Amino acid sequence: MPVLTRLIPSPVVVDIRAGALDDLAKILADQRISSSGKLAIAISGGSGAKLRERLAPALPGASWYEVGGGTLDDAIKLGDAMKSGRYDAVVGLGGGKIIDCAKYAAARIGLPLVAVATNLSHDGLCSPVATLDNDAGRGSYGVPNPIAVVIDLDVIREAPVRFVRSGIGDAISNISAVADWELAHRERGEDIDGLAAAIARQAGEAVLRHPGGVGDDGFLQVLAEGLVLTGISMSVAGDSRPASGACHEINHAFDLLFPKRAASHGEQCGLGAAFAMHLRGAREESALMVQVLRRHGLPVTPQEIGFTTEEFVQAVEYAPQTRPGRYTILEHLDLSTDQIRDAYADYAKTVSR
CATH class of the missing domain: 3.40.50.1970 (Rossmann fold)
Structure with a gap:
């Protein structure tokens, strides 16, 4: 049998x-x-x-x-x-x-x-x-x-509220990471584990769409459960793919290029996810991420974590080197420095509205 x-x-x-x-x-x-x-x-x-x-x-x-x-x-x-x-x-x-x-x-x-x-x-x-x-x-x-x-x-x-905020950014970034995984499946034939993707995406969506705030027990419960489920999704997949895409590549680039100035993991991942969703043309999803990140006190532009536009462009350009072999929207678009700069200008204009 x-x-x-x-x-x-x-x-x-x-x-x-x-x-x-x-x-x-x-x-x-x-x-x-x-x-x-x-x-x-x-x-x-x-x-x-x-x-x-x-x-x-x-x-x-x-x-x-x-x-x-x-x-x-x-x-x-x-x-x-x-x-x-x-x-x-x-x-x-x-x-x-x-x-x-x-x-x-x-x-x-x-x-x-x-x-x-x-x-x-x-x-x-x-x-x-x-x-x-x-x-x-x-x-x-x-x-x-x-x-x-x-x-x-x-x-x-x-604990200091910045830790909760960091977890929010990390959880929400699952949505972008799964979108990158699906992109790699379509474009490269990369195997995708539907269960792992579903667990990670729903964990991120639960945090993204919860109306509560960082001081609410109900919200903290959902966030904690979402982070646990994200870890389990990685076990199901056998690697970090369900929770790590362009968002985490950008985060790693910040850590490697500016080790003394890097912000928290979740702050950088949340910003990276919002920008990555913008890059893939998912403007409504990116706008919702920006709205929720702002509501919880997280950054949505590099300036809010102490980086210039040019430093952000440098981080995005370097990001694919942090995970060789991983295919995300960054590898798919393969943007030049000027194209990254233009894409960020469009993103910045969108989030300033």
């Missing part, structure tokens, strides 16, 4: 709600996660230390590891420090850098990873990718999906 379904890598537990941290010990005691209570918990030196004081009494078998930063070296050191502990699982408790370091370290020593996110800055909290700074700039490393994801909305509200 043929196999009628496929198995999808996904967390065994996803707990997104106010007060979720109060039940963290119970979640970690799940036999699929930790039968002995021996856990290695990676934290930051700031907010992580405060959460340790709160959580440690309920986790007597845990060992706590402070992570220095978000580099490949930090992740390797973390894995080396944990490997002799005979733990059941690794817990990444913090923001994106902490979770990415913990994901890489857990993969390195062959343990499952529980992601406990303290902000919603990007979709990496549930993705099969760890993004870490290295000697060449920044690299993306394949890792297993988290076995569990815990997001306490009370903790999310305590």
Whole structure:
């Protein structure tokens, strides 16, 4: 009998709600996660230390590891420090850098990873990718999906609002990324996974069309769920294609060309997505993105994140080099410097109305 379904890598537990941290010990005691209570918990030196004081009494078998930063070296050191502990699982408790370091370290020593996110800055909290700074700039490393994801909305509200805004830009950019994937399918015959595309697109659309704001529980719930679903869509696809197109190429170009000045990941991706949708002729969709990004306090022009028009043109021109082999609207149009400049002038005129 043929196999009628496929198995999808996904967390065994996803707990997104106010007060979720109060039940963290119970979640970690799940036999699929930790039968002995021996856990290695990676934290930051700031907010992580405060959460340790709160959580440690309920986790007597845990060992706590402070992570220095978000580099490949930090992740390797973390894995080396944990490997002799005979733990059941690794817990990444913090923001994106902490979770990415913990994901890489857990993969390195062959343990499952529980992601406990303290902000919603990007979709990496549930993705099969760890993004870490290295000697060449920044690299993306394949890792297993988290076995569990815990997001306490009370903790999310305590984080600086810029993290929520960044997550909004990253989630909305899915719509442009999927459009790029479909373009590559039409023009190049690239395989497209319909399920992965649907998950990523609907996650982005849910955030784009939600009427709430960054302070609303309902909106934060949808955003958190959207970021988790985006990570799962990447697992379904086997790579980052459902959530990474021209928008992320532009983001990576900013990071590489202007490493000391780059804005947040989501700010750059949101701007890149709005511009990419404009380039592909989806003017209504681009206008809606601009409207929503503005409503949530995100930038829609490079000047709003400290870049000149010429620097933006430079980033767009360089962007395809950041992901060789990936086909997006940028590779499809293959615009010259002057054509990029003209396209941005048209976009800027549109968003200024």
